[in-house]
Amino acid sequence: MNDKSVQEPSDIDIVQRVNDGDTEAFGLLVDRYGDAVGRIVARHVPSESVEEVTHDVFVSIYRSLPTFGARSPFGRWISSIAVRGCHDFWRKHYRKREVSLSSLTEDHQGWLDVLLADDSREVFERQAAQREAREVLEYALDRLSADDRMIVTLVHLDGLSVRETADLLGWSSVRVKVRAHRSRQRMKKMIMELVEERRKTSDEGTS
Amino acid sequence: MKGLREDVQRVEKALISAYRGQERSFEMSSRLKAGIMSSIGQSEVNGGVWDALFGRAVWRFAAATCLVAVVLLFFAAHSGLDTEYEIARLILDDSADIVLAQSFGIN
Numbered sequence: 001m002n003d004k005s006v007q008e009p010s011d012i013d014i015v016q017r018v019n020d021g022d023t024e025a026f027g028l029l030v031d032r033y034g035d036a037v038g039r040i041v042a043r044h045v046p047s048e049s050v051e052e053v054t055h056d057v058f059v060s061i062y063r064s065l066p067t068f069g070a071r072s073p074f075g076r077w078i079s080s081i082a083v084r085g086c087h088d089f090w091r092k093h094y095r096k097r098e099v100s101l102s103s104l105t106e107d108h109q110g111w112l113d114v115l116l117a118d119d120s121r122e123v124f125e126r127q128a129a130q131r132e133a134r135e136v137l138e139y140a141l142d143r144l145s146a147d148d149r150m151i152v153t154l155v156h157l158d159g160l161s162v163r164e165t166a167d168l169l170g171w172s173s174v175r176v177k178v179r180a181h182r183s184r185q186r187m188k189k190m191i192m193e194l195v196e197e198r199r200k201t202s203d204e205g206t207s
Numbered sequence: 208m209k210g211l212r213e214d215v216q217r218v219e220k221a222l223i224s225a226y227r228g229q230e231r232s233f234e235m236s237s238r239l240k241a242g243i244m245s246s247i248g249q250s251e252v253n254g255g256v257w258d259a260l261f262g263r264a265v266w267r268f269a270a271a272t273c274l275v276a277v278v279l280l281f282f283a284a285h286s287g288l289d290t291e292y293e294i295a296r297l298i299l300d301d302s303a304d305i306v307l308a309q310s311f312g313i314n
Contacts (some may be wrong), residue, residue, distance in 0.1 A: 034235030042231040058243045124275030
């Protein structure tokens, strides 16, 4: 007999135990899925909020366990709660945001200048690996709504399909498709403004 | 100078590459796990009784309540029930011989 199968209960068994009142059994799910949930959260929220959001996601998972119908794999079900937790984080964050949005500094303008001045692959890779690249991305994402931000991150940055995104967010595929198109246009418009501004500045410098 | 479209595409690709190249390791710490277990223990204490009494029971009866409301609506619509008239009739006819109307100053 396989010892491992005796020692390790299945996800469904643990869910059953928790639903029957064995709260401590939930710890087994935290051990099993803690890292995976944390990695999903870390992809979507700022590093200083990862622990807080992961905590809230697990509390949501615990509260939603009675509704788990085993129609989809448990891991996928947990992932969708984690993604929705991140979405909730941004909704709350945007609602209480009072301070003005961050603006681009000379470092960011410089990063853009170097990236666009040279077409080589080497420069592209070097610039993409720099901190400024992530900050420019954050600058752009910050100017989108919470819904658009999640869609841009899941569809355009993570590269998930419309259907996968719809499953994770609990939206219809049509809604995801429409949102994905609009949010990408908004991102493009923002980047275009940055590039135009940079061109204007360099034109003024040369004349 | 390159076209605006090429520049926008290059910046867009660089941002996507920056996102995908980001280091995002995470390890569940024992402190965080303890926090989660403590929170669910508290929610069990605070919300357990409420949930047991109202949480599921309310939703279980929701369908039946909606059904009763629809049946009553159909009944009211098809029986020619006029609420104001029915109330007035109840007060003025006073089948129990108690002159309710007088208590309101109506003779």
